[in-house]
Amino acid sequence: MGMVQVLHYYCKRRRAELLNDITFKKGISCQIQTDFLDISDIVKELTNKNHIDCVAIDEDLFGIGDIEDIISKLEVLKFVTDETKILIIALDRMRNDEMIQGIQKSGVVDYIITKEMIDDFDDVISKFFDGTITENEKILYTPSNNEDYDVDDISEESGVQSEIYSSDIEDNSTSEEDYQGEYSETEYNDNTENVAEQKTIISNSQSNIFSRMKESFQQNKVSEDVPSIAEVPEDRMITIGICGLQSHIGVTHHALAMAQALSEQYKYVCYKECNTHDIYNVLQNSSLKKTMPGYIRIMNVDIFNKNADVEEYSDKYKFCIMDFGTINECTQAEFFETDIPIIIAGIKDWEFNNFMGAYSQGILDKANVVINFFPKKEQSDLQNAFSDLKIFFADYAPEVFEPIPNISMYNQIINTSLSEV
Structure with missing residues (x-):
C-alpha cells in the first residue's frame, strides 16, 4: 500500500481534531468533513472524485443501520472510489464488536482501528499513512478472518468460512x-x-x-x-x-x-x-x-x-x-x-x-x-x-x-x- 498524501476524514465534530497533529507532521492534505450524516452521503460526495488516496470514516457515521446495510454502503463506496483506501476509526468499539467483525469479514475496507489501539493510535495510524503496516500488525489489530463465525458461515466439509468474495x-x-x-x-x-x-x-x-x-x-x-x-x-x-x-x-x-x-x-x-x-x-x-x-x-x-x-x-x-x-x-x-x-x-x-x-x-x-x-x-x-x-x-x-x-x-x-x- 502506497503512502497517503490526500485524505478525507468524515466524522462528527467531537472527533474533528483527531488527525490534525499526525497529518500536519506528515504533510498530508487532510480535508475534515463534519456535516455528513451517513455513509451514503459520502458516496454521493465522492462519486466523481478520483484524486483521494484515503477516506477515513469515524464510527459515528454508521448511523442506526444494521450490519448488512453498513457493509452494502461501504461496498458501494469502494466501488465508486476505485483505488482509494478506506480506513475505519472505531475508538468506541472493541475488536470483537459484532459490527466490526462483520465489516472485517466483508473485506471491503483496508484497515480498522478499534478501542484496543488507543494507546498506540499515533504509531499505528502513522504506519498506515506511510504504507508500512505489516501483516503481523494487521493480524494483531484487526479481527482474524477465521474466528468468531456464526454456524451458518461454516462449511460442513472444511470447517472454514464458506464465502469467497x-x-x-x-x-x-x-x-x-x-x-x-x-x-x-x-x-x-x-x-x-x-x-x-x-x-x-x-x-x-x-x-x-x-x-x-x-x-x-x-x-x-x-x-x-x-x-x-x-x-x-x-x-x-x-x-x-x-x-x-x-x-x-x-x-x-x-x-x-x-x-x-x-x-x-x-x-x-x-x-x-x-x-x-x-x-x-x-x-x-x-x-x-x-x-x-x-x-x-x-x-x-x-x-x-x-x-x-x-x-x-x-x-x-x-x-x-x-x-x-x-x-x-x-x-x-x-x-x-x-x-x-x-x-x-x-x-x-x-x-x-x-x-x-x-x-x-x-x-x-x-x-x-x-x-x-x-x-x-x-x-x-x-x-x-x-x-x-x-x-x-x-x-x-x-x-x-x-x-x-x-x-x-x-x-x-x-x-x-x-x-x-
Missing part, C-alpha cells in the same frame, strides 16, 4: 487507466445509427451510482423464479467463453459464479483458465479447495489451469466455462469459437469508450453482452438503442460462489444461445 478473486472496479486498450482511441463509426441516443442513455444511467447499486443489493434479497435451462445436447460438452472489454470488470468473478450456478443444476461443470492472470494459483490458497488429480475443486466446480487440455475430459463435463481475460489479450478466434461467447462490459465514461469502440467494429454483435449494475428502469431503453445486440444485465453479487442474484441471467443467456449451438 469478489475481492478474493479480482478487483471488479475499473479506473480510467484500465480502459487504455484496443478500443481506447477508436473513433465511432460515422455510419452508426442513434449514437447520440445511445450516449444519452448511458450517460444518464451514470448520474446516481449509489441508487443503482443499492437497488441491486436490495433485489438480491428477493427470491425470484429462476427459468430452467432448456434441453442440453447429450452428445458433447458445451463451451462458454467469457472475456471483458477491459481489465478489472469482473470476468473471472462471472466465470466462476456462472460455473457454480450451473453446477447446482448439472453435476459436472468445470472452469478453465485461458489467460495469464494465474487465478488458479490464487485459488490454490483457498481453504475451500480440494486438490484433485490435475485440478482443484471448490464447491461443485472443477477448476483447471491454463496448461490443462479440458478436451480430454469432454466426456465428463456438461459445461466448460472458459475465462479469456480481456478481449485485447486473448486470441479472439478461440474466444468466438466457443459455443456461447459472453463479453462483460460496463457503463462508466471510460468503459463507454470501449463499449462504443467494440460496437462500431462489430465485436459485440458476435457475442452475448453482459452489463454490470445498470438500473432496471433504464434497461429496456438501452436494449432498444442497441437492438442488434443480445444484452443482459448483471445484478450486484459480491460472493462468487453464491451467485443467486444472477442465476436467472446466466440461464437466460444459455437458453438464448442453445438454439444456435
Whole structure:
C-alpha cells in the first residue's frame, strides 16, 4: 500500500481534531468533513472524485443501520472510489464488536482501528499513512478472518468460512487507466445509427451510482423464479467463453459464479483458465479447495489451469466455462469459437469508450453482452438503442460462489444461445 498524501476524514465534530497533529507532521492534505450524516452521503460526495488516496470514516457515521446495510454502503463506496483506501476509526468499539467483525469479514475496507489501539493510535495510524503496516500488525489489530463465525458461515466439509468474495478473486472496479486498450482511441463509426441516443442513455444511467447499486443489493434479497435451462445436447460438452472489454470488470468473478450456478443444476461443470492472470494459483490458497488429480475443486466446480487440455475430459463435463481475460489479450478466434461467447462490459465514461469502440467494429454483435449494475428502469431503453445486440444485465453479487442474484441471467443467456449451438 502506497503512502497517503490526500485524505478525507468524515466524522462528527467531537472527533474533528483527531488527525490534525499526525497529518500536519506528515504533510498530508487532510480535508475534515463534519456535516455528513451517513455513509451514503459520502458516496454521493465522492462519486466523481478520483484524486483521494484515503477516506477515513469515524464510527459515528454508521448511523442506526444494521450490519448488512453498513457493509452494502461501504461496498458501494469502494466501488465508486476505485483505488482509494478506506480506513475505519472505531475508538468506541472493541475488536470483537459484532459490527466490526462483520465489516472485517466483508473485506471491503483496508484497515480498522478499534478501542484496543488507543494507546498506540499515533504509531499505528502513522504506519498506515506511510504504507508500512505489516501483516503481523494487521493480524494483531484487526479481527482474524477465521474466528468468531456464526454456524451458518461454516462449511460442513472444511470447517472454514464458506464465502469467497469478489475481492478474493479480482478487483471488479475499473479506473480510467484500465480502459487504455484496443478500443481506447477508436473513433465511432460515422455510419452508426442513434449514437447520440445511445450516449444519452448511458450517460444518464451514470448520474446516481449509489441508487443503482443499492437497488441491486436490495433485489438480491428477493427470491425470484429462476427459468430452467432448456434441453442440453447429450452428445458433447458445451463451451462458454467469457472475456471483458477491459481489465478489472469482473470476468473471472462471472466465470466462476456462472460455473457454480450451473453446477447446482448439472453435476459436472468445470472452469478453465485461458489467460495469464494465474487465478488458479490464487485459488490454490483457498481453504475451500480440494486438490484433485490435475485440478482443484471448490464447491461443485472443477477448476483447471491454463496448461490443462479440458478436451480430454469432454466426456465428463456438461459445461466448460472458459475465462479469456480481456478481449485485447486473448486470441479472439478461440474466444468466438466457443459455443456461447459472453463479453462483460460496463457503463462508466471510460468503459463507454470501449463499449462504443467494440460496437462500431462489430465485436459485440458476435457475442452475448453482459452489463454490470445498470438500473432496471433504464434497461429496456438501452436494449432498444442497441437492438442488434443480445444484452443482459448483471445484478450486484459480491460472493462468487453464491451467485443467486444472477442465476436467472446466466440461464437466460444459455437458453438464448442453445438454439444456435
